[in-house]
Amino acid sequence: MAEPLLDIRGLKTWFKTDDGMVRAVDGVDLAIDRGETVGVVGESGCGKTVTARSVLKLIDMPPGRFEAGQILWQGRDLIPLDDAEMNKIRAREIAIIFQEPMTSLNPVYTVGEQIAEVIALHQKLNAKQAMAGAAEMLKLVNIPNPERRVHDYPHQFSGGMRQRVMIAMALSCQPKLLIADEPTTALDVTIQAQILELMQEMKERFGMAIMLITHAMGVVAETTQRVVVMYAGKVVEEAPVGALFGNPRHPYTQGLIRSIPRVDRSAGRQARLESIPGTVPSLLDPPPGCRFAARCKYVMPACTQAIPPLKEVAPGHKVACIL
């Protein structure tokens, strides 16, 4: 495809704090094509969520700041747009669902009113039509008795149901891109599978692209076509999902994959689950050179000299490592 749906180029989102600039996102390149599911993985605090919120410009402007880069949405840069213009893109073209379904719905309105609000806001419909649309959306996300449940309040729904409602809200205007920011982290495993399945179903139905942010490698393996691995505000590896799991090139990716618990291995020789020693470095004053150097077992003198650029090692497979 000639032009990707979303093309993030060299994005730097920094936060000004009393201690200095926190470089939460420090030069991220990421492209998503129409109808594609892209996974973004990494540890907590590596910039996944900030990248996602930057796309919708949900970063609080002080203290946050776009230091550099472009966010091209169908070729149009979103960074200079003001809030009113962004509101035309939010929900209608790009929608987002958050990690916490328990608190992402307003407790004082019925779920129907909340979905209808989004519909009425973006499409010229009266209240009755919007409410009918809300029931339709609830039906689509497999909530039983949708005509009755639209009149229920969020506290009458379980966590998994609320995440379904959130998905219904996000998809009510048929966006071209759905950003799912750890949509299943707060849910138990069986519900996780249901929600992922639902997202897959919705994707096929509406033909939208999904940017799936998670730290669960298993989720990525099952649902995405392409994976972007982030570490300390930077992309360290990007590859088709098969290549990433079959032939991970970056030591950090290798560590992430080794740290997936596996049923078939635990009984045998490798009883202990591996982890990556150390933690993500401070983004206040990142070390020069590769940010993973301090935790990398293959570290070489050259690693601490300069930041290794992202280079293509196989078609579609890019790695930021000198190995």
Add this chain to the structure above:
Amino acid sequence: MAGSTPASLSADAAAPVVAAPRKSRPTTPAGEAWRRFRRHRLAVASGVILLTLIAAVAIGPFVWPVAINDIDFAAKLQGPSWTHPLGTDDLGQDLLARLIYGGRISLAVGLAAMIVAVVVGVLVGALAGMSSGQVDAVLMWLTDLFLSLPLLPLLLLLTYLFRDSVKSVLGPEGGAFVLIVVVIGGLRWMQVARLVRAQFLSLREKEFVEAARALGASKVRLVVQHILPNALGPVIVAGTIDVAAAIIAESTLSFLGLGFPSDIPTWGSVVRDAKDYLDIAPHWVLFPGAAIFLAVITINFIGDGLRDALDPRRVL
């Protein structure tokens, strides 16, 4: 993550409600609040008494059509009797008629002053809570300044200063009403402003606000539709208490002779007129005093009941 714990508790507790036949159980937030309020016996009893009081002053003049300024020196300073159920004052005026009339003024002043206080408080609090930084600092500085002012002397000074000019524009009775309401309301908005600001500061970080913003809601819409309704519980409670405080303030002003013109009875001014006859006509001061006491204490109890009923953390 910490915020999810109470929410999940409430979800568990609500599950049986969903499973039960739904027609018998109120499940709207207002219905839930009413259910909790009903269990507060003192508040319910207070509500009944206050409603009776309001009904009495509202329809009283039609049931008891005696003029408030019917002077009858033959019947002065009489105790309760069939012709004058609450007795008479030193001019032989019927006390029941005067208390009904005065109650209208006192309760109306209380309500109107509360509305002024709540509107100003919500505006200041919402503005401060939404705009962090300098605007917030200046508004809170202003709030603290008002809080540090001595209420009663200022009340007296302001009514004394502006009484004549306002009266000349709006007439003696209307002028006094507007002046007293504005002065009392204008000196009582600070608690509401602080409450609203605190609510806004925590609510604006909530995920549902962020979610609404992510789905294209404008800033005004976020404030009016999503944040304010969630902040209203404590405001309603504070507003109730403000009504009581405003009734007291009006009574104090009237007692000191700075309220309504002296020929217009209010509960406070009747107490003032009666104070010199405490030993020979105790009924004169007793009834208006009891009316003030009943109105204020019932409103306070209702406020307590509402505080429990509207507390979002309460599950049952």
